[in-house]
Amino acid sequence: xxxxxxxxxxxxxxxxLNRVTSMFRRRRFNISALSVSETESAEFSRITVLFDGDRxxxxxxxxxxxKLPDVCSIKELGGDESxxxxxxxxxxxxxxxxxxxxxxxxxxxGADTVDYSRDSIMFRLTAEPRKIDDFIxxxxxxDILEICRTGVxxxxxxxxxxxKITNY
Numbered sequence: 001x002x003x004x005x006x007x008x009x010x011x012x013x014x015x016x017l018n019r020v021t022s023m024f025r026r027r028r029f030n031i032s033a034l035s036v037s038e039t040e041s042a043e044f045s046r047i048t049v050l051f052d053g054d055r056x057x058x059x060x061x062x063x064x065x066x067k068l069p070d071v072c073s074i075k076e077l078g079g080d081e082s083x084x085x086x087x088x089x090x091x092x093x094x095x096x097x098x099x100x101x102x103x104x105x106x107x108x109x110g111a112d113t114v115d116y117s118r119d120s121i122m123f124r125l126t127a128e129p130r131k132i133d134d135f136i137x138x139x140x141x142x143d144i145l146e147i148c149r150t151g152v153x154x155x156x157x158x159x160x161x162x163x164k165i166t167n168y
Contacts (some may be wrong), residue, residue, distance in 0.1 A: 035151030093143035
């Protein structure tokens with residue numbers, strides 16, 4: 001199995017997200033991460049999907065997505081041609097015996113301490129997905145109270161944009 005990141009530019013209308021994600025379900029792709037937001041124009045939304053599958057299935061999925069009337073453009077993102085990032089908030093139990101270790105690990109990863117109380121410490125880290133995975137795995141040595149992670153967002157490097165390849 002390979003991991004794919006696909007950006008889908010859609011018309012910003014009611015029900016579009018459901019139609020797009022239903023296509024993944026029908027093709028039996030499990031979505032690992034999903035983010036949706038308006039673009040530079042309120043007329044469009046950008047859906048970024050991270051999923052696992054094989055190359056043939058991924059291409060078939062893209063072909064099927066193009067058949068949806070609200071899909072304007074699709075761009076596969078990955079490798080050195082794009083930049084991806086995620087945001088994670090992670091709350092840990094503030095235990096005096098390991099407090100310095102927790103704070104040092106957060107600092108080493110460049111995480112911001114956004115909440116500190118007698119009982120808990122919360123970090124915010126914005127980074128590439130692999131770095132987020134590494135940070136979470138390191139923090140598993142401590143008492144994690146909660147994790148909230150956004151979906152991956154990704155843009156192609158350089159001047160090229162998703163709107164240059166359109167279906168509308």
